[in-house]
Amino acid sequence: MGQQITFQKADQLKVKPEPDNLGFGQYFTDYMFEMDYAADKGWYNPRIVPYGPVKLDPAATIFHYGQEVFEGLKAYRAEDGRVFLFRPDRNMKRMNQSCARLDIPEIDEKFVIQAIKKLVALEADWIPVKPGQSLYIRPFIIGTEPFLGVHPSGTYKLFIILSPVGSYFNHSIDPVRIYVEDEYVRAVRGGVGFAKTSGNYAASLKAQSKAEELGFDQVLWLDGVEHKYIEEVGSMNIFFRIGGEVWTPELNGSILPGVTRDSVLRLLKEWDIPVRERKISVKKLFKKAEKQQLKEVFGTGTAAVISPVGFLKWEDRVIKVSDGKTGKLSKKLYDALTGIQTGRLKDKFGWTQEVKIREEEKKEPEETKEPVTE
Missing domain, CATH: 3.30.470.10 (Aminotransferase class 4, branched-chain amino acid transferase, N-terminal domain)
Incomplete structure (x- = not known):
């Protein structure tokens, strides 16, 4: 009835x-x-x-x-x-x-x-x-x-x-500053990390306050077991353009399956840009940056849509990404998504x-x- x-x-x-x-x-x-x-x-x-x-x-x-x-x-x-x-x-x-x-x-x-x-x-x-x-x-x-x-x-x-x-x-589409959390844990596989529930966000507040005190906008969380693999930002999924590929952490039960994340993956496939969903160690990421192979970093989420990352801090190391400016791919994705959302672009999906x-x-x-x- x-x-x-x-x-x-x-x-x-x-x-x-x-x-x-x-x-x-x-x-x-x-x-x-x-x-x-x-x-x-x-x-x-x-x-x-x-x-x-x-x-x-x-x-x-x-x-x-x-x-x-x-x-x-x-x-x-x-x-x-x-x-x-x-x-x-x-x-x-x-x-x-x-x-x-x-x-x-x-x-x-x-x-x-x-x-x-x-x-x-x-x-x-x-x-x-x-x-x-x-x-x-x-x-x-x-x-x-x-x-x-x-x-x-x-x-x-x-x-x-x-x-x-x-x-x-x-600062809208301007790049944000991200702090890699190396003490607290947000979620583990088998827990509620993949669910959108208030406890996940309550557990993130202490680290978020610490990041803001250090002059950063958001926290990038590492896995809760080995504490070395990148998972997600407090309010966003995360992507890295490394060389000619785009890397993003694979969904593993402790990462929120973002709607914008999925939309970005669909767009990248449509544009024939190779994507690797995989485990990404923070150590390897910083090595890629040292070799000038890390071209762009951006977060994806309903609230921010696409949020370019200009700076990443891990332990005592800080790297500047894309010269601290919005990268070309980040801007293209933002324009494509907001264009579809507001009817400016044809919604072929x-x-x-x-x-x-x-x-x-x-x-x-x-x-x-x-x-x-x-």
Whole structure:
């Protein structure tokens, strides 16, 4: 049986932020999506409600045992006014993979995509239009059952919130400075490194603070067993152009399978650029740099899209990459991805999905009758 998304109109709408001062994740739209889960009902009561505080029992499992997963994707405004999502099916598939690892009931992927589209359509006037800007979409699920004991929650809430954003890093496509972490560990194979869950990010905060104190933007993590193989940056997957090839760490169970990472691999294949997904030791990487063979380094992720790396620090060594400037391949990938995302370039891969905007905004959304997982 299908379910209908209900709508609760806000008493008062917010004043929108200045488009030149959006930052990232600082402002939130008028509405959010909410849905509940109970073992005897499945997922039920999908609704769009005014954005606001969430009331939870102090004993809710999310507070004590961290049973939570989330995703991140964006809505983009094209020059002709159309609105696109970029590969939301991949995000929902990954969300279910995260749910499986955290023992959270799976979602109906198609239904949640439809819920995202309805919420984005309702909030279309929040989508910023300047280059590099977008509407960030954050779906997340938390355990809500009130109890103190280590076992999966019996109840959950799924939320979708929206935030108009500029560049993730304040310097947009300009190169960032990366610190290779040589003390702390983020994840190991068999753990939750491949899942998008809050614990992974909480474990990274100490090293991130240390990196910032040293004047670096992000942390590059090494493997948790031998502590010598490169894995990923705190908010991005990582790529290296070495000679005529592009290297990136292979997915090994402790690395997040990024949607942008996969998109970059597809583009590189389309351009006949050789790619090697492999184990990459940090020692070997720095030797390649010493031999002038490391031409470019860049991160990939929904938030930053493509983020060139200008400097890498490991132990007492610092290397400058591409003379501290944005490399040609990094710029080409950024232009290609943002071009597809905003409709400037033809989408030959079928990655974008258009959000149909109704003529009258802030009106009760039409009913959604796609089935939800019971």
